[in-house]
Amino acid sequence: MVMKKVPSSIKDERLIVKRRDQMIKGAVALFKQKGFHKTTTREIAKASGFSIGTLYEYIRTKEDVLFLVCDYIYEGVKDGMEQAIDTNEKGIPSLKKAIQSYFRLMDDMQDEVVVMYQEVKSLSKDAQDYVLKKEMDMLQMLELVIENSLPTSNSKEDIQLIANNIFVQGQMWGFRRWMLQKQFTLEQYTDRQMHFLFEGLQVTKEA
Amino acid sequence: MVMKKVPSSIKDERLIVKRRDQMIKGAVALFKQKGFHKTTTREIAKASGFSIGTLYEYIRTKEDVLFLVCDYIYEGVKDGMEQAIDTNEKGIPSLKKAIQSYFRLMDDMQDEVVVMYQEVKSLSKDAQDYVLKKEMDMLQMLELVIENSLPTSNSKEDIQLIANNIFVQGQMWGFRRWMLQKQFTLEQYTDRQMHFLFEGLQVTKEA
Amino acid sequence: MVMKKVPSSIKDERLIVKRRDQMIKGAVALFKQKGFHKTTTREIAKASGFSIGTLYEYIRTKEDVLFLVCDYIYEGVKDGMEQAIDTNEKGIPSLKKAIQSYFRLMDDMQDEVVVMYQEVKSLSKDAQDYVLKKEMDMLQMLELVIENSLPTSNSKEDIQLIANNIFVQGQMWGFRRWMLQKQFTLEQYTDRQMHFLFEGLQVTKEA
Amino acid sequence: MVMKKVPSSIKDERLIVKRRDQMIKGAVALFKQKGFHKTTTREIAKASGFSIGTLYEYIRTKEDVLFLVCDYIYEGVKDGMEQAIDTNEKGIPSLKKAIQSYFRLMDDMQDEVVVMYQEVKSLSKDAQDYVLKKEMDMLQMLELVIENSLPTSNSKEDIQLIANNIFVQGQMWGFRRWMLQKQFTLEQYTDRQMHFLFEGLQVTKEA
DNA sequence: CATGAATGAGGTTTCATTCAT
């Protein structure tokens, strides 16, 4: 699973990890503020704490930096969710727990997530496919939890739709923070979204 | 409605409108395909059907093109919704009608919408504020419809949350088309989303 | 003497003169402020009170405008001096009168003069030669007055040097106004310069 | 003496000095020939012996090149004069020596001086002020020498005027070379100008 | 005669990437 997606001319694997961590941290801060395109490689190098020459010892192109950021997010979210989800457990509580963990993750990584979704289009087709694949993996994890949690059987499409809704609601928390985080704490937000997810607007009889 | 947001050195107002329409059309096609940054001004000019010199008679900077696109979208969506919403009408059906119209609009303009959200970061702070304001106006329109439609009174926060959800679900249709438009027609999508909006997952008793 | 140095596609001679006067006035104001190169033809047209299209009915190139300015100055100075100089008159007073008139002219036209000398290099070689010729004509007028005024005969070179000095001192008044016009009125300046011209520093015995 | 007026992205101070020397040399040659505006940055780079990218590592804008040239001239002239002037020495000979040195300097740097005065207008207001300040410093040096040299006391204004005259006569030598350098060698020119400076036209009794 | 929209060559500047030290 440790695929050498981004080659480096440095041999010391431990150093690679360390330097790339610095890069991701610095790059996300910059991308958040100015976007991928308006950020120069020199700025990334400086924010990472080393020279432009050193930067290019650990990546091949500027795009690699963005890719590294994306990969970091997916790895983080995947780890987090795998840890949160007990595949043996069934029923609504397990779904609720999954949603809570996911939302918490999206809160932790909101900057990275915003950056990633804002800039995927800047990746090469290949890298975009790779990212899309990761996204689908995660959607499937959610679908599985949903399916296992619901008492009654639902159509595959409905389950996918619900998974997409939850997925997007997690991202919303970061993307629309200017609105949502003014009105809700993360707990409140999680609570109300779950409420509506399970209950709906409850007006059908009258409708 | 006559906002002179982007100055032009051309005097003939009618011509400005015409040329800018050409520009928006051409630019959206390009931005969709390669993104704002990878699109050159010369490409925009060519796609618009005139020379680079002429392009710059109608805008000041490349960013102006992006702004024009954003403005065009919001104006389109706002007009569409204002037409679809009958403020006198009350009850669930009026909400349903609003959602349907909104989703249809987002289907029509999916390319533009995707382009816009992908590239807002490239706008100046001022332009971003202007765009944000438009977004809030539209959210408020939705909130109003929701409030007027529901039989029981709901907290302001809940209404805002629902409005955000609907808003984002409309955008999802375009953004996640690789997934959703494979499984659903627009009608099906609208139908199922409204179903879950009103009914929820209906599992509460067992939870 | 009315040489068609700058052709125009307009037939009405009176109109040409009128329009070109407007042009010179407007152009000098702009050149003074921003220099020839940083002034655009559109700005010249606007400052002249007509459209860019009309501007080009009266000139062929932007350089023509500069040439027109130069020509205007020389014509003005030549007329002024011819009027001031009585070729019959001899002796120091006639020289003093010439200097006074010349300095007064340079005061009147200081903006034009500054502009001209700052920008001659922007003229074509041909135009520069034409301007140089005019300059030499004027120098010769001064030389003549000097020669006729001095009681004792002087070498041709000395007379030329004196003429150059006087010529340049007239221009100085405009070029170094930030210094000279703070310390002197035009009358004082003329008076002191003539004083030193005729008396020198008067320290020779001690030297 | 170390004024960081023009920032560079290069760290090696010694290299900055070296490269900028190349630039100034190359730029003056070009400006002399075609003027500042008609010289392209690419030409400057080539004349300096490096690529356009390298040029911009040592300056921020094209204007910086002009500023560097101006600064170089003033520094040169100032150094030359400081060296030539013995502030302890008094009397006419010290003034004569100063004038001689100054004229010789202006002969050495005539190209640079002509370029500079032709193009100051292209500098930013700030840079123009800086240059003007340098000019006034040099004028004050001349004034000091004059005051110390003359046996009888003169009004401050007269001394300033004389300083200006000498200053301008030095520049004349380069600006009006088409006339002066045809009639005089530098030594002759210096000699005759000093003659008239000290003696005047000597015609007052008769006047 | 007057207008102003259209043109496109060409200028300035940026910045990802390389490579000698």
Add this chain to the structure above:
DNA sequence: AATGAATGAAACCTCATTCAT
């Protein structure tokens, strides 16, 4: 392994000039 000076393709934008109305 680390550095940073050098490179040059390519981007954005300006503006003198033309010409149809």
